[in-house]
Amino acid sequence: MKMHKLRSKIALASSVAVAAGLLLALPSAQAADTSTLQPTAKQLAAWKGKTITYYFYNDSQAELDVTKAQLAAFEKLTGATVKLDVIPYTSLDTTLQARLAAGNAPDVARLNNPGLYQNVALDLDVALGKNYKTEFVKGTTNQVLDPSTKHLIGVPYDLSMNGPIINVDQFKKAGIAIPTKWTWNELIADAKAVQKANGTEYAFAIDKSGHRVSTMFSNFHAYMVDANQKNVLSDPLNKRRATNALTILTNLYKQDYAPRDLWVGSGNKYASPSAVFLAGQVPVFFSGNFALANLVANAKFNFQVVPNACETLCGGWPGGKFLMAFNTSKTPDLAAYLVNYLAQPAQMKTMDQQAFWLPTRKDLVAQGITYPSRVTDMNIYLADIAATPAAAYGIQSVPTLTGLIYNNLRDLMTSVMAGKISAGDAIDQQITFIDTQLATLSKK
Secondary structure, three states, X not given: OOHHHHHHHHHHHHHHHHHHOOOOOOOOOOOXXXXXXXXXXXXXXXXXXXXXXXXXXXXXXXXXHHHHHHHHHHHHHHOOEEEEEEOOHHHHHHHHHHHHHOOOOOOEEEEOOHHHHHHHEOOHHHHHOOOHXXXXXXXXXXXXXXXXXXXXXXXXXXXXXEEEEEEHHHHHHHOOXXXXXXXXXXXXXXXXXXXXXXXXXXXXXXXXXXXXXXXHHXXXXXXXXXXXXXXXXXXXXXXXXXXXXXXXXXXXXXXXXOXXXXXXXXXXXXXXOHHHHHOOOOOEEEEEHHHHHHHHHHOOOOEEEOOOOOOOXXXXXXXXXXXXXXXXXXXXXXXXXXXXXXXXXXXXXXXXXXXXXXXXXXXXXXXXXXXXXXXXXXXXXXXXXXXXXXXXXXXXXXXXXXXXXXXXXXXHHHHHHOOOOXXXXXXXXXXXXXXXXXXXXXXO
């Protein structure tokens, strides 16, 4: 795939998502930026010999390798030392919150739920200038804007898109065509047919994640929170659609077509079935673009990203990761510069290419990313971004609650799979939980 075609797909995805408030078409002229910001002589003198901590998690070895190389270059540039704390994603927030409570905050962190840390974030409008936020595609910063000042308190590090990945070899052995468009019933029927033909342990597996499950909700035209911070899951039609989607998905696990132990046996934590997929024990693996680097490095079979299933609606579910510096840092300008450095075009481009991330910088979106492989797969994710409904971005209107809502859905699903409650009970309890959480917003 030529670079200009990949760039055009990124531009298409960006323009379509304007309606959601996530992405905006690029202006013809950029404001003055800090994309090549270099330390001053005074800063270099002050930073020499200083140590800061980067709290980090990774989805693939490629992310870790690129990060280590970039930190080494940062240390050479600044004369400072960066202590890399690699934390499992499953304990990312609990460990960080414990550190904050103990007065042991890192200087910089890579976060999935930045809204939880608004009160302890460094003001990047002050540290890097009020125009810094304009370097990023508009809307990617929605979750890292201070609700009162609208100042930038974090940097969108990458975009992510959910979707299914299939074992091509197993589909071919089963005589099942590689899907270019399918419904959820067709996805499940194909998965079961491929399972039977290949004798795999399971037919389907999805990350243990409320975020990933929200993709299916959206396909069935069911949402939890809208852009006005309203609980729309309580709407009778939304509730019925969500219950139907949840029933279909949890039945796969209850009937042993999917690895139930991965959900029920891992407590209140995220878990990925990537190992099950890599072992050839499931033909359809539902994850996201961030999973590609691990699969490229370890898969012994042919795999391929395929479009999300269409029911009432098509498309996927948006997400992203963020960089944040903390206001307790003893060298806040160094911490802010590390955030800036990692998000500069050269560093972000390298990470995007090696880890199969989607860029958040306007300049990189305009240029396009030339991936070393899996270009067709990345184009499918981009196409699904373009097809993702505006309503899918509504939950981002409550950044302090987004992760909590996802996690509660995950835990309720686990209870359904364990036979403790029904899918209908789970949706009722999720409605109550969302109402309770939204009520806290008016008290702040």
